[in-house]
Amino acid sequence: MAEHAALENLVVLDLCRVIAGPFCGAMLADLGATVIKIEMPGKGDDARSYAPYINGESLYYSNLNRNKYGITLDMKQEAGKEVLRELVKKADILIENFRPGVMDRMGLGYEELKKVNPKLIYGAVSGFGSYGRYHARPGYDIIAQAMGGLMSITGQAGNPPTRSGNAMGDILGGLNLSIGVLAAVNARNLTGEGQRVDISLTDCVVASLEQAVQRYSVSGKVPERRGNSYEAIAPYDTYRAKDGYVVIGCGNQKLYEHFCRNIMGKPELIDDERFLTVPLRVENNLILKEYFEEWTGTRSVEDVTETLLKEGIPAGPIYDLADIFRDEHITKDREMLIHTTHPVMGEIVLNGNPVKLMGTKTNVDRKPSPTLGEDNHKILTEFLGMSEERYGELADRKVI
């Protein structure tokens, strides 16, 4: 089985730009699909202009487009549409993240492409989805984080609503699109037909809110920002140590009692009526936190973490990027930072893939991201079987 890749039977056309769509394309490619990225001639994906750069190439782009073949195609020209339709005939999946309607206006919407290949799975991701009253609105990650409710519950108490420091809406969108197209692949084995998969970044953020939705639905009380504590469990927070912050989670009564009695040497806290149950500890978290910080505050983060882990209590440091690059569990054992070589950029670091398949191995490093149009000749002549004459014509007319 080792010689197989999980999705090696699938051909994906990736028409996406920037993050959400390309992240899905990279996921499918890491899992072994043949992913052909299609970009506008002379211009390419917007992300090609995003920092950081090395030797004029964008490393931002390179991370999100590893393992893909890259071709250029002007889909506004009829000759370009024709090439896309030929590619669609040989593809299993097409993914795009244009504003809804753009593909339709080019005559390349799902209804048209389905006539060319009824087995095609057509995945789209956009700010608000391809239907619904806001479908035509432009959407960015930050708008999905805002309107999906995530910012309203993230941040310190009394502070403004806070954006997740990464493009979390886009990441969730890419993951949900990956699930959607893979589910549709299974469905195609049952029905013999492809279908459309429609993902909205805002939907994805709303779905990620988990219990905040239920809490509001029952109490009518709007969930607020509460720093790093959790509405459902306490003690479960960040605590000040001598040299920074440390995270501790005493998820149940046993761990809490163990901490009070054997770690802090304050057994009286167990019977303190302010802290008798999980809901009471959630309510009085700030007071309880002071007791915890009396203990953590005189110790280093490392000391707290080691002491607690030895006692079976979940704890850990707060890592910044430098810490992550130093941690061998993350970098070596789990292969979550991939050091590789790009023909133009030289040595680069890519994010690893967290979907660890133990049989058909996930592989981040099969092929570097393409320079603009790098695989035009290979894909059009070898994969599509186009004549050199027609290829030359397309190049002359700037269709590719």
Place this chain on the structure above:
Amino acid sequence: MAEHAALENLVVLDLCRVIAGPFCGAMLADLGATVIKIEMPGKGDDARSYAPYINGESLYYSNLNRNKYGITLDMKQEAGKEVLRELVKKADILIENFRPGVMDRMGLGYEELKKVNPKLIYGAVSGFGSYGRYHARPGYDIIAQAMGGLMSITGQAGNPPTRSGNAMGDILGGLNLSIGVLAAVNARNLTGEGQRVDISLTDCVVASLEQAVQRYSVSGKVPERRGNSYEAIAPYDTYRAKDGYVVIGCGNQKLYEHFCRNIMGKPELIDDERFLTVPLRVENNLILKEYFEEWTGTRSVEDVTETLLKEGIPAGPIYDLADIFRDEHITKDREMLIHTTHPVMGEIVLNGNPVKLMGTKTNVDRKPSPTLGEDNHKILTEFLGMSEERYGELADRKVI
């Protein structure tokens, strides 16, 4: 095709507790898989004790376990292990989120279960994964958010590292596990064999950091908290309006110039050397923000949003949970809040599913979450074909 569900051919055994694993089980169930949740007799999933409650049942649990059948099984008793092995024979996928090693110590690890059913796909999710030097550490969402680097880049400048207000590490874990098992289903069609899928919450958070990894790898400068602005684009931030905050994203030069000239009536900002390019605007974002807030500060959030959307500039309000419940695009058009009835709780609200399959419809509301052991008789006698006599014995001996 409408009568099919995307994953209707798949049987999933869900041995998971709390969020990350159950979220994956719910995803597969929404997509049509037959998901059998297996819980400890008399006790059940820890999440059954998490607020909010209605009539003694946990709505927290109910949201994460909709569409599942529920049985109880004491896997520490030999008779319980035997039932699990019989279920495994008839299952496609098993998912679990115990501490790594727990299933092995019960004699129910992948190597054992594979002997029973070589086609079984075995998906596990844990804080640090089932291999690597930290594999035995207890892991919670907050620890993955901390050690995965997300907290270090989330928060206002100068403020402490900030946890995403939802259990984002768990959500990412559940999504990546869903992708892994679906990819393994495709692989099984190629190889004829199942395999193990191993997901670590910390890995999932690291993978979500996107360009922060590349940025640090190139500059050696540790990415810091920067409020709601983005390192790659400006103007792209929250801005103070008369009655709250509004989000605006001017993702490219054209939108920026349009905003300065035609919206704010300050064409001089276009040629201001502090704001000439995207990188300069990122660098001088706080100064530029003051100009923007001169304009937004005298208008309501609704006024700013409507004005900008009319002009094609991405903008939106920051929604809290009450706003989400009121917004008909989210609730009605996209069906992201599902009002349904639970036999014990009565009317409840579940999070919608963002994976919109347009052919084989995703369905959040096929079956309410099970009360503890609700489907014991149905699953064991009808699905497994167990005799009433043996069923009675198992009940008597508290195996179920």
